Amino acid sequence: MSNFSSQFSRRKFLLTAGASAVGSVLLKGCLGNSPSASDMSADAEAIELSPEQVPETTSIKLGYIPIVEATPLVIAQEKGFFKRYGMTDVEVSKQANWASARDKVTLGSQGGGIDGGQWQMPMPHLISEGIITNGQKVPMYVLAQLNTHGNGIAIADIHQGQGLSMDLSGAAEYIKSFPANEGRKFKAAHTFPNVNQDFWIRYWFAAGGIDPDTDIDLLAVPPAETVQGMRNGSMDAFSTGDPWPFRIIAEDIGFMAGLTSELWPYHPEEYLGIRADWVDKHPKATKALLKAIMEAQQWCDKPENRAEMVQIVSSPNYFNIPVAVLEPPYAGNYKMGDGKAEIEDLNMGPLYWTDPRGNVSYPYKSHDLWFLTETIRWGFHREQISDIDTAKQIIDRVNREDLWREAAREAGFSDIPTSTSRGLETFFDDKTFDPENPEAYLNSLAIKRV
Incomplete structure (x- = not known):
């Protein structure tokens, strides 16, 4: 984690932190109040947008579940990163559970629901195909990975x-x-x-x-x-x-x-997914959201920010849990129990922007393919996802890594992967998943439904 400082100095990450601003954010976090447009944190001052970057809309409603995977959405809201890129009316809305989030995204914000937000994988793919929405297809796009581990x-x-x-x-x-x-x-x-x-x-x-x-x-x-x-x-x-x-x-x-x-190690975890109709109508606003979330992820991964991050997300307005409950995992400290050694390694806890395998935020299509290969492995949704070729077709419709790349380039971020595949993945039992040959992975597994 020692390379974070050098990484940040290379980015157009124009922060103007001050002691008074930090105190203001901590107070608001403890009270559970989101900053208003006139009270945006000084840590993320608004930038001058070119005509090509001005978002088509300033509002969107994003759902989240109060667990560490949601942290980039919360931080983008509380630290003013959404406003920084012109998205001044973002609502980050706590969801009761995953089923509720699924039901609300089928409605969209115009119908009293949400436009997107945080998802377990491959929920966006299943919603797009109508698999978990009673046959109602609601096309969605996967736009970014929110974190690894946790x-x-x-x-x-x-x-x-x-x-x-x-x-x-x-x-x-x-x-x-x-x-x-x-x-x-x-x-x-x-x-x-x-x-x-x-x-x-x-x-x-x-x-x-x-x-x-x-x-x-x-x-x-x-x-x-x-x-x-x-x-x-x-x-x-x-x-x-x-x-x-x-x-x-x-x-x-x-x-x-x-x-x-x-x-x-460094597995894909949860993702940002938004309704395709919203993204198609608002491509510049989508990239503005992505830039804000990317900056929030970078902020989250700086060790010196973790204490403030815990104060913000633990507040009643977000996770509503004691600070002491969140401090250990955010430091990579886990008591395992049953005689197991305690883990003390920041890299073993939640990471949001970078890890030893590369960029955390980038939505690799190869990771989507692992989730859908596991779907095939266990015989889930056989009528809709029957083979690897079908899985790849769904991924090509849902995964919008191209928008992530465009947003990262416009924002001046340097950590842009050169491939839609992270390559060979190795699990604790020495099984490997090669995105170029998912069938070999399936064949190597002793317990499966295929």
Whole structure:
């Protein structure tokens, strides 16, 4: 992380931070009030836009879920980056859950919903195809990756000492025999079916020789209900994002089997996705949003900004959780429990702009392809996504990495990837995903539905 300062000096990142401005933002963050147009943070002064860059509209409504993946949207709002690029009327709206966000994006802001926002993958692709919207196709565009890391797999305390770690192979028989011991199957949960957190926990189980469709019960459950189930002994495992891992350990609910940063280092996490009709009507406004979010991501990754970032996002207006719950993961500090060594590495926690593999924000098509290849692996949505060629066609319709590139060039950012593929990806179990040959990846997997 020591190269952040040099990276920022190379960018047209015209900040004018002052002590009074920082104090003002911290106060507003604690009170939960967003800055007004006349009270924009001095950290992101408005710039003079050329006629070609003036957005067609100044307003959009973006939804978010109060977890660390949403941080760039919150920071772009609170630090004035949206306003900096002429988007003076952005509304960043908290959503109750993923199903609610999905339903609201089908309405659009004109219908009382949202125009886009933060998404687990591949939700934008599934919404575009009408797969999770009761057949109603709402074309969407994937515009940027919001972060990497920030997730893990939590285990209830009753399983301490049974070898439930990232390598699950030694505990496979224990988990498979759970019905004989307890009168029910081992029960695990995630927050929404057929997307990120479902894929993470499925991969983990399958790598350990456990079929998530037959050997256990795997279901979608809201986080609060899952944690309560872990407390009362009716839930065994949870694929979850920060800040839940800290709370699970701190409240003696359970321990962490592992982090997704261990499962797949610098993996794609959640994304910015907006309705295609909004983007097509407002291409300059779309690029203005992207520039603002990119600047917010760069700001987030500067270690010296993390304390202020925690104050802002933890406020009642956003995540509404104690500062102490967010400080450890943002520092890359994770207590794992069950005798595991504590993790103290900033690169193992949430990152927003850059990591050792390159640019975090860029929406690589190769990552979209992994998510849809996993969709095929588990037999999800067979009628609509039957093979790799179909998956690639959907990606070409949904992924707008071209707009990301245009926005980055206009803003003068230098960290622009030269390819739509990040190349070979390697997982903790030494399996590899080559975007040039997804079929080989599928063939290498022992547990699958294809």
